[in-house]
Amino acid sequence: MKDRKFSTVLLTLALIFVLFAGACAPAAPAAPEAPEAPAAPTAKALPDEIVVGVVQPLTGSFAVFGKEGQIGAELAIKHINEAGGIKSMGGKKLRIVVEDAGGTADSAKLATESMISKNRPVAILGEYISRFVMAASEVTDREKVILIADALVPQITQMGRQYLFRPGPTATNHGAMAYQFVKETAAAAGVEVTSLAILNEDSANGRANSLGATEAALKDKISIVTTLEYPYDITDATQIVQQLEKANPDVIIHTPYFNDAIVFGKAFKETGYYPKFIAGAGACGYVDPASIAALGDAAEGISMTFSYNPAKDTPQNKKFVDEYKATYGYIPTEGAGMNYYGAMVLYEALEYAGTNFPDDPLNPDNLRASFLALDLTSGPAVETYPSNQIKFSPTGDNLFPGVVVLQVQNGQPVVVYPADGAEAKPVFPNPYYVAK
Incomplete structure (x- = not known):
């Protein structure tokens, strides 16, 4: 009888011990929740219009060239918009803004700074005189704005500028x-x-x-x-x-x-x-x-x-020449032609950016990558360019220059x-x- 009572006491004590130990033991960690999937990147909203700058010498000794360059760029933008704008960006239209580079490299640099601070264009066409381009490119590189140069001196593309492109030939x-x-x-x-x-x-x-x-x-x-x-x-x-x-x-x-x-x-x-x-x-x-x-x-x-061939027998060039001649009474000049096809190269780069960088096509690095990716053998830029191909080297020169x-x-x-x-x-x- 005593043994049975003793066994009962032991069993009771063991049960109490188990219950006490279980209560004091740390709780098992909860299974970790699955991490949330990262949110898909949100496409950056595009502006109502894509701003393109023109900085040319419109006063001073070189004004005859700058005014022609402005006319060529304006006609190109007009033709791009009439053809439906930038189709890869939903038909966004281009809006041109113009600034006078003046007659010195210093005034050209100031004009470029003014253009960017007031308008923040995606690209600038200009500035015809080589020393003007050299000065202006300091600003455009710092501000990450594409500069499509219409000047000829080879050194322009030998200064390490990252956002400068020259479609035309060198001096x-x-x-x-x-x-x-x-x-x-x-x-x-x-x-x-x-x-x-x-x-x-x-x-x-x-x-x-x-x-x-x-x-x-x-x-x-x-x-x-x-x-x-x-x-x-x-x-x-x-x-x-x-x-x-x-x-x-x-x-x-x-x-x-x-x-x-x-x-x-x-x-x-x-x-x-x-x-x-x-x-x-x-x-x-x-x-x-x-x-x-x-x-x-x-x-x-x-x-x-x-650097431009007014006699090139293509539909786009005929359209340009005919409208220019009807308006001004003579064929397009060198400056007009260079800025026309320069704007058409920009058009091609924008179309590429809209297709290949749809979330942020106007990001300057995406636009720069688009210029470097171009290898054009047809289209409006090539139809108005003296050679039949446009492809940029890493320094920004066209590998197929035409004169x-x-x-x-x-x-x-x-x-x-x-x-x-x-x-x-x-x-x-x-x-x-x-x-x-």
Whole structure:
């Protein structure tokens, strides 16, 4: 009996111990809840209109070029909007805003700062003069705004700028093309050319054009009898023309701007000195409508390289040329053409960004990536570009630059080179040349 009572007590104590231990033991941890899935990124709302800036010299010595550039950009934006805007962004339209770059690099830089602070454009087209572009690109890179440059000096794309793109050719491309044109045209005409004089205004642009011509000529063992520089604001070129006559080159390759081309054209006419040919390089002066109007028959026979081909036989280029001519009475100039196809390259990049970066297509890094991804062989940009392809290098240069040559014939600028697509055959030698 005692044993049974003892066993009962032990059993009771054991049960109490188990219950007590269970109560004191820590609770088992609850199973962790599954983490919430990250929210899908929200697409950034697009503005009502996409702002595009134009900063060009609209006053000062270079205004003739800047005004033409503005016209070309405005026509391109008009045509883009008429065709439905940026389709990959729901047909968003472009709105153009314009700022005067003035006549110096400092004023161009200030104008670019003003443009960005007031309007925050996705891109800026401009600023024609190479030193203006160099100054402005400091601002656009700092602010992460795409700059589509229409200037020629090679160094523009050698400064490490991340948001700068140049669809057009370089100044050295122009100089080399001027020489190539002379070489092939002289050979076709049976005219011997063994010597050149190199003449340029004393900026980086003038020197780069002259370097391109000089290097190309020296490869063919052509003699460079003299190389002359002068300030672009020269007012009397008589002494320099006399120096050229004394050097007696077969051909002069000249890189002017606008006013100096008029000064030299008149000096050639007044002195009566003409070599076998005067070939312009660098896309400024002699063959544009304003130069022809100022020079009259003194412009006859002079040629000039262009970064734009007004004779290119494509639907988009015909549309541009026809509307431009109907409005202004003459064909598009170099500046107008470069800014037209520059705006069309922007259009292609925006379409790419809308398709490939739909959540934030106007983000400057996404837009930059879109420019670098372009490889255009058709479309409105290529239809108005001198070559048939546009693809940018990592530094922002077009890997397929195009240059054509125009010559003044019967008072009109006509495309004469390359032969494929030319409007007329070159007149060579110069009609005023008299063999001695």
